[in-house]
Amino acid sequence: MTAISAIDSGTFRRVLGHYPTGVCIVTALEPGGAPVGMVVGSFTSVSLDPPLVAFFPAKTSTSWPQIEQAGRFCVNVLGSDQRPLCQQFSAKDGDKFAGVTHRASANGSPILDGVVAWIDCTLEAVHEAGDHYIVVGRVMALEVERPGRPLLFFQGGYGEFVPFA
Template identity: 60%
Template sequence: MSISPQEFRHILGHYPTGVCVVTAVQEDGKRIGMAVGSFTSVSLNPPLVAFFPDKGSSSWPKIEKTGKFCVNVLADDQEWVCRRFASKAEDKFEDISHRLSDDGQPIIDDVVAWIDCSLHQVHEAGDHFIVLGEVNAMSTERDVHPLLFLRGGYGQFMPALEKQ
């Protein structure tokens, strides 16, 4: 059975994903980042996380070269931040308030949480890479709902207990 890319995307689009921005700083001090909708925890011991950049990404090779990165979990009011980092803008950090982690990676202000990582491993997987990061530091920033992507659109999660 052959599965078309359109069918695959349509069916898997029924599964919500969180939205993150992966950031880093190049040797020349230039801040770089990319939006990702495929982020997950992998291991508790050692603490590992993963995300899956497209092989055609122009940002991923720059981040990979730094050997470290910070995952910024976007809040439901930060769709504009996602769109900025998903763009081909020359300076994706323009008008983006942020600070640097102790390891020197950009933490975007007002995110739900951030996870500062060292690059652990990269594996090829079809038209994407599987990037494993070893967690060095992490924290929550705001107790708000995360930004989600579902069926081609952005939204938020409302736990059943909060609906009552």
């Protein structure tokens, strides 16, 4: 058996950057009641029966431990017109929710106004995977809020998907 050579992180990012990902904001209420949120570009459906979804926060995330403690979260699917909201929630410092209107889901997690869709979840499982976690959520409710194209991340930049006519 031949040993696999080490793959440098620059090559890894460059090659995988050729695969677009959707951009979402995962929100929750921390145990003290304050809203918390983080941008994720690694969200996916997992199962129809039971309905499960997943995202992959970095182990270095400061927002993920607060969301994990809540035990529930809402995935807010951003529209292509919501790049400023993405940038606001990507910031390391400051109040991510400043000027952001939202309402509570049935589970109490923030649903951000103006998103394309939302998926309200309870925390099902967390698995370690290298320098990230695999977070599995059980879908409790979901809805399309408005028509719109999703915000995508591709080759280091943001854009939108335009379907074939």
